[in-house]
Amino acid sequence: MIMRALITGASGFVGSQLLSTMRCSELAIQTRSALRLQPKKIIDDYDVVGNIGLLTDWTNALSGIDVVIHLAARVHVMDDISVDPLTEYRLVNVQGTLNLARQAAKAGVRRFIFLSSIKVNGEETAPGECFSESSKPNPVDPYGVSKHEAEEGLREICEKTGMEYVIIRPPLIYGPGVKANYQRLVQAVKRGFPLPFGCINNKRSMLALDNLIDFIIFITSEPRAANQTFLLSDGQDLSSKELVTKIALALGLPPRILPVPAVLLKVLGIFLGKRTAIERLLGSLQIDSSKARVLLGWKPPISVDEGIARTVNPAMANDRK
Numbered sequence: 001m002i003m004r005a006l007i008t009g010a011s012g013f014v015g016s017q018l019l020s021t022m023r024c025s026e027l028a029i030q031t032r033s034a035l036r037l038q039p040k041k042i043i044d045d046y047d048v049v050g051n052i053g054l055l056t057d058w059t060n061a062l063s064g065i066d067v068v069i070h071l072a073a074r075v076h077v078m079d080d081i082s083v084d085p086l087t088e089y090r091l092v093n094v095q096g097t098l099n100l101a102r103q104a105a106k107a108g109v110r111r112f113i114f115l116s117s118i119k120v121n122g123e124e125t126a127p128g129e130c131f132s133e134s135s136k137p138n139p140v141d142p143y144g145v146s147k148h149e150a151e152e153g154l155r156e157i158c159e160k161t162g163m164e165y166v167i168i169r170p171p172l173i174y175g176p177g178v179k180a181n182y183q184r185l186v187q188a189v190k191r192g193f194p195l196p197f198g199c200i201n202n203k204r205s206m207l208a209l210d211n212l213i214d215f216i217i218f219i220t221s222e223p224r225a226a227n228q229t230f231l232l233s234d235g236q237d238l239s240s241k242e243l244v245t246k247i248a249l250a251l252g253l254p255p256r257i258l259p260v261p262a263v264l265l266k267v268l269g270i271f272l273g274k275r276t277a278i279e280r281l282l283g284s285l286q287i288d289s290s291k292a293r294v295l296l297g298w299k300p301p302i303s304v305d306e307g308i309a310r311t312v313n314p315a316m317a318n319d320r321k
Contacts, residue, residue: 018213018216074143086142101153127203133229167228174206175310189255204240211232231287234304234307251312262282
């Protein structure tokens with residue numbers, strides 16, 4: 001039986017790869033893209049919904065849809081200059097998500113897959129500790145708060161209507177086309193800049209784009225995933241020093257790492273006005289992602305090394321399974 005899936009945020013980093021993978025596979029899934037603007041290139045089944053918010057009309061996009069994969073969001077911004085960031089995040093991430101969920105339930109959608117964020121749990125874990133699905137939510141910034149509120153509202157809607165939900169909280173997602181800090185780190189390694197992480201022994205969980213795509217496709221029809229929340233990662237946590245080393249080796253370059261004490265880096269971060277960015281590089285954020293493996297029997301199809309290699313060598317992305 002053919003399943004029909006609506007993908008929001010289909011032109012984004014995750015959405016574009018998910019759409020490509022689903023359309024090029026032999027899966028019994030038909031896809032429809034929900035786009036904010038008219039596409040610049042010809043694509044198959046799509047619907048232009050405009051800006052996502054409380055008043056967005058999803059009627060046409062949801063017609064005949066079995067599963068909604070909601071990826072669209074106002075994404076996290078490191079130096080947000082909005083006068084009221086939380087209000088801005090809520091307009092899209094909370095009101096927009098819950099408006100879509102209500103209309104999806106009314107349209108008879110069976111399952112609503114929501115891409116949330118590990119920021120719902122918090123920004124950092126203590127040494128030797130991990131966030132898990134049983135950890136108490138502790139969002140710190142407006143983005144994390146908005147994702148937490150969206151999760152809570154989605155669960156309430158699904159409880160009242162019978163529509164199933166699956167919530168995914170990923171950490172840093174990396175892969176071909178990744179932007180922000182990960183891209184800057186790769187560029188610094190490429191240019192041979194010595195990086196000051198030799199004394200840093202933190203641990204951070206990450207998630208390769210290919211692993212996230214595989215999991216999303218897996219849970220579109222997996223009955224055991226119904227009404228569950230999953231913290232997802234590659235299953236191998238890296239220190240900043242280890243990450244730089246793996247990026248360098250994937251590029252065929254020798255890692256250039258300086259042994260600078262963490263306290264000096266923190267002082268430098270304050271001096272340069274980059275305190276938050278530096279603390280993220282120095283701190284730990286570890287995820288216990290065993291629930292997806294134990295409950296569902298799912299395993300990440302690629303390793304951290306392969307994920308990094310595909311990220312820094314885009315040509316390898318064309319060789320995906």
